[in-house]
Amino acid sequence: MSERFRLKEFSKIALASQYEGLESVIRIDRMPHIFCPGCGLGIVLKGLAEAILKSGIPVEKHVGVSGIGCTGRLPGYLRIDAYHVTHGRAIPFAIGLKLANPALEVTVVGGDGDIVTIGGNHFIHAARRNHDINVVIVNNFIYGMTGGQYGATTPVGSLTTTSPYGHLEYSFNIPLLAYASGATFIARWTPLHYAQMVDAFLQMFEHKGFAVVEIVAPCVLYGERNQFPSYTDMLKYFRDRCIIDHEADLRRIGISLEKTEPLVLGNFYKARKKTYEEMYRELVEKISRGGGRE
Numbered sequence: 134m135s136e137r138f139r140l141k142e143f144s145k146i147a148l149a150s151q152y153e154g155l156e157s158v159i160r161i162d163r164m165p166h167i168f169c170p171g172c173g174l175g176i177v178l179k180g181l182a183e184a185i186l187k188s189g190i191p192v193e194k195h196v197g198v199s200g201i202g203c204t205g206r207l208p209g210y211l212r213i214d215a216y217h218v219t220h221g222r223a224i225p226f227a228i229g230l231k232l233a234n235p236a237l238e239v240t241v242v243g244g245d246g247d248i249v250t251i252g253g254n255h256f257i258h259a260a261r262r263n264h265d266i267n268v269v270i271v272n273n274f275i276y277g278m279t280g281g282q283y284g285a286t287t288p289v290g291s292l293t294t295t296s297p298y299g300h301l302e303y304s305f306n307i308p309l310l311a312y313a314s315g316a317t318f319i320a321r322w323t324p325l326h327y328a329q330m331v332d333a334f335l336q337m338f339e340h341k342g343f344a345v346v347e348i349v350a351p352c353v354l355y356g357e358r359n360q361f362p363s364y365t366d367m368l369k370y371f372r373d374r375c376i377i378d379h380e381a382d383l384r385r386i387g388i389s390l391e392k393t394e395p396l397v398l399g400n401f402y403k404a405r406k407k408t409y410e411e412m413y414r415e416l417v418e419k420i421s422r423g424g425g426r427e
Contacts, residue, residue, distance in 0.1 A: 151179065152164075152179060152182075154186075155179065155182045155183060155186065157186070157192070157212065158182045158185050158186055158192060158211055158212050158213065159178075159182055159210060159211065159212060160209070160210055160211065160212050163209065163210055164210070166178065166206070166210055167206060168203065168206075169277075169352075169353050169354070170353070170364070171351060171353040171356075171363075171364030171367075172203070172273075172277075172350070172351065172352060172353060173271070173273070173323070173324035173348070173350030173351050173352075174203060174204060174206075174207060174271060174350065176324035176327060177204075177207065177269070177271055177324055177330070177348055177350065178207050178210055178211070180324075180327060180330045180331045180334060181207070181211065181240075181242070181269070181334055182211060183331050184331050184334035184335050184337075184338065185211070185213065185338075187331075187335060188238070188335060188338040188339075190238050190338060192212070192213060193213075193214075194236060194237055194238050195211075195213040195214075195237075195238050195240065196213060196214045196215070196216070196227075196230055196237050196238065196239045196240070197211055197213055197214070197215040197216070197240055197241075197242060198215070198216045198218065198223045198224075198226050198227040198230070198239065198240070198241045198242075199215070199216075199217055199218070199223050199241065199242050199243055199247075200217075200218055200219060200220045200221055200222055200223040200243050200247040200248075200251075200252065201219065201220035201221075201247060201278070202220070202243065202244040202246055202247045202276070202277070202278050202279075203244060203271075203273075203277045203278045204242060204243050204244035204247065204271040205217060205223075205242070205243055205244065205247060207242045207271075208240075208242050216230075220247060220251050220252075221247055221248075221250075221251030221252030221253075221255065222252065222255065223241045223242075223243050223247065223248070223252065224241055224248070224252060224255040224256060224259045224266070224268065225255050225259075227239045227240075227241045227264075227266045228259060228264050228266060231264065231265060231266050231410060232410065232413070235265075235410050235414070238267070238338060239266045239267065240266070240267040240268075240269060240337075241266060241267065241268045241269065242269045242271070243268075243269075243270060243271070244270070244271050244272070244273065244276075244277070245270060245271070245272040245273065245274070245275075245284055245285065245286040245305075245307075246275075246276045246284040246285075248268065248270045249270065249285050249286065249305055249307060249310065250284040250285040250286075253285065256268070256310075256311075256314070257310070257314040258314075259343060260311055260314035260315045260316040260343045260345070261314055261315040262315070262343075262409040263315055263316075263317055263342045263343050263406060263407070263408050263409055264342075264343050264408065264409050264410065265341055265342055265343070265408040265409070265410045265411075266343065266344075267337045267338065267340075267344045267346070268343070268344065268345050268346070269334075269337075269346050269348065270307060270345065270346070270347045270348070271348045271350050272286050272307060272347055272348065272349050272350065272388075273349075273350045273351065273352035273355060274286055274287050274288060274291065274304075274352065274355050274388075275287060275291075275293060275352055275354060275355040277352050277354050277355070280294050280354075281293050281294040281354045281355065281358065282294055282295040283295050283296050283300050283302070285304065285305045286304045286305050286307065286388070287300050287302070287304055288300070288304055288388055288389060288390045289301065289302070289303060289304065289389070290390070291355070291358075291359055291390070292358040292359055293355075293358065304387065304388065306383070306384075306386060306387035306388070307321070307345070307347045308320075308321055308345075308347060308383050308386060308401050308402075309383040309384060309386070309387070311345040312383050312401075312402055315343065316342075316343045316344070316345045316402075317340065317342035317343055317344070317402075317403065317404045317405065317406060318336065318337060318340040318342060318343070318344035318345065318402065318403050318404075319344075319345050319346075319383075319400075319401045319402040319403075320333040320336070320337070320345070320346045320347070320399065320400040320401060321346070321347040321348075321349065321386075321397070321398050321399065321401065322346070322347075322348055322349075322398050323348065323349045323350065323371045323375060323396075323398065324348065324350055324351070324371075325368060325371040325372060325375075326371075326375070326377075326398060329377075329398070330346075330348060332400075333346050333400055334346065336400060336403070340403065341405065341408060342404075342405065342406065342408050343408075349371075349388065349396065349398075351364060351367035351368065351371075359390070360390065370396075371396070374394075374395055374396050375395065375396045375397075375398050376395045376396070376397055376398070377397075377398050377399050378397050378398075378399050379399040379400050379401060380399075381397045381399055381401060383401060383402070385397075386401075
C-alpha cells in the first residue's frame with residue numbers, strides 16, 4: 134500500500150464531524166486540507182461551503198476562482214467548478230466567466246497578496262466598473278506560502294522575512310480601498326466571528342454588484358515573528374480587540390497592531406447601482422434594435 138493511498142484512506146476518516154452536513158459541497162477525496170494548524174482558512178472553507186448550501190442558488194451555478202497562495206487553494210476543496218489561475222489574475226478571469234455566462238455566481242477567493250498587492254490594479258478597476266462578482270479576501274498580513282514576505286496589508290512595524298528590522302510602509306485599509314474604488318457591498322469579519330462571516334457570505338451572494346468580504350485571519354508564520362507566538366494569542370486578539378460597528382467611518386478602520394487600537398468589523402456598506410454586465414446587456418440590445426448611434 135503506497136503512502137499516497139494511506140493518506141487518502143485517512144482523509145475519508147478525518148473529514149468527520151466538523152464538516153458534517155457539508156459533504157455535498159466539500160471534496161472529501163481531497164481532505165485533509167494543507168492549511169497549517171492554527172490557520173483560519175479551514176474555518177473560512179467551512180463557512181463558504183455552508184453559505185453556498187444556504188444561498189438557494191443551485192450548487193452547479195457556483196464557480197470559484199483563485200490565484201496563487203495559501204488562500205488560493207481553498208476553492209479546490211469545494212465541490213463546485215473551480216479555476217486556479219496565475220498570481221493576481223483571479224479577478225479578470227472571473228470577469229470573463231461572468232460576461233460569458235451571467236447566470237453563474239462567480240466568487241474569487243484569494244489572499245491579501247494575491248488580490249490587493251500583485252492583483253491590486255485588477256481589484257480597483259473591477260470595483261470601479263461594478264462587475265457583478267464576489268471577492269473574498271483573506272487578509273493574514275503576509276505572503277505565507279512563499280516564506281513570509283511583507284505585502285500591501287502588512288501593518289507598520291511588523292517583522293517579516295523582508296522587513297527583519299520592522300516594516301516601514303503604511304498598509305492598505307481594504308474596506309476604504311474597496312469603497313473608494315466603487316465596490317457596492319463591503320464587509321469585514323474574522324474566522325472567530327463564524328456566524329457573522331457566513332451571513333456576510335450570504336449577503337454577498339444575494340448582492341447584485343461588486344461585493345467584497347475581507348476576512349482578517351490568523352497566520353502562524355506571521356504570528357510567530359510578531360506579538361502572537363501561538364494560535365491562541367491571535368484568537369485572544371480577535372476576541373478582545375474586535376468591535377462590531379456596521380456604521381463605522383471607513384476612513385478610521387485601518388488595521389494597527391498598537392494595543393490601544395480596536396479591530397473594527399461589520400457589514401459596512403451596501404448600495405444598488407447598475408452593474409457592468411447589466412449596462413453591457415442593455416447596450417447590446419440597443420445596438421441589436423439598430424439604435425447604436427443616433
